[in-house]
Amino acid sequence: MAGPSHATPYPVYRRVLQSAVSAICLEQGFGFCDATAMETLTEMLQATLIEVCHSAKSFAELGGRTEASAPDVCLAIADIGIRFEGMRDYMRRPGKIQIASPGIQACVTTPLTLRAGERKPLPSHIPDHFPPFPDSHAYIRTLTHRQPVTEYVAIREKVASQKRDIERALTRFVAKTSGTQTLFPDNPTLYPLIACKPSPQPWLVALEPKDQVFEDEEDDEKEELVPERGESGQQPDNPYLRGVKMPRRRF
Template identity: 40%
Template sequence: HISSHSGQGGRSCTRGTSTPADNYQLARRRTLQVVVSSLLTEAGFESAEKAAVETMTEMLQSYLSEIGRSAKSYYEHTARTQPTIPDIVVTLIEMGFNVDTLPAYAKRSQRMVITAPPVTNHPVTPKALSAGQNKPHPAHIPSHLPEFPDPHTYIKTPTCREPVCDYQVLREKAASQRRDVERALTRFMAKTGETQSLFKDDTSTFPLIAARPLTIPYLNALLPSELELQQVEETDSSEQDDQTDTENLTMHMQADDSGTEKENTSILQQNSLKGEDTLIDNPYLRPVKKPKLRRKK
């Protein structure tokens, strides 16, 4: 009955404990309860209340703690770090215990032998980023000091790469980037605008950007571009002071060709009105605007 009571008390103490310090205190407390239960059995008791077992366990724990504290003060007083048997004997005498009765009590016939609790090895936590072997301590460093850290914490390990300066590699990289940009733009335009396919059945394998038909296709080739017109205007403005006769001649030519220009502008306006209805509001599908060249003064 005593063992069962002590076991139930141990189970009640295990609830809510998870840290290693709490587990150590719980194991020590349970061992003391087993010792108290065995002493009560040797004295002839068949059962005991849980409160009585807990009280005697607390008394035994206080008695052992006082023995350890007194023994520690004795061996520290003599400049030692480990206790000896004389320290324990002096402690027991100081606490009023008759040391001569210990041999006879240890050889009693009805004593119960308590088996030692099983020793569980602590799980070894693997070291993260373990590289190489740890450096041993030099001769001037004591062995009880902590070991050196892992070599990867203080060995120089460069993490940046040197820039590539090879001409062939740079040209290949630039060409691949240009090809990727062109491919991405082509796919974007194919998804946002009208497309044509090489195959009748499958329209998504090789999409091609559909060409917009013009009413007069050769008109764009005959008309000068904005860049050419700007260059002509710049040359005319630079030579205006020196070539007055040429300017008058060009004015007459413009007056003669005004009729043909009006016809061309009317045709362009009609084409632009027709194209505004079908033109998609997409910046990639707008006509290309060439940059204007500014004349250096």
């Protein structure tokens, strides 16, 4: 009788039955056994145990119980035709081979490749056989951006750092496109400075009012160009700036 291939404990149970059959064969004087004969004997033992278990379950349900007891097992054994006369003596025979109980193997859990946060335990109103909660990022809303920094000291430090980087980048750009000066003659590229261009009349720049705006030079009165009757002004492209057109009345 073949067992299901997807059941995990089936190979272990099959190995235990083969060990029991091997022990019985050794007690009877056999030195070796063919693989086909071993599989046949193991299959017969497994079929007998399954039939006994099914019959014991039927007797238990017939008596109104959910679990089989010792009398149910005895009735199931007698129902398939096995006698009890020599069973007790056979169980207490001397020199029988003891089969070691199979060890318990620890479950090998595959670690998750990506795990964010900690899993919350199940509340008291949810039974333990329910699956656990997934990772917190799967159902809890989390912000994907950081809050802006509002501290005065941090903002000033950031502005100073940006200003220093801009000045350094501008100095390097001007150093590559024009002449520079250096404070360290041994290493000109260590801290380059923008070279000042000499002017023949440096005092003239201070006297020229380039940045000043005088009110006398501004003309407050602007002449409006009125188009003649024969000339039609150019209509703007923006429809909101065009002139109003009165609709024509149809009689």
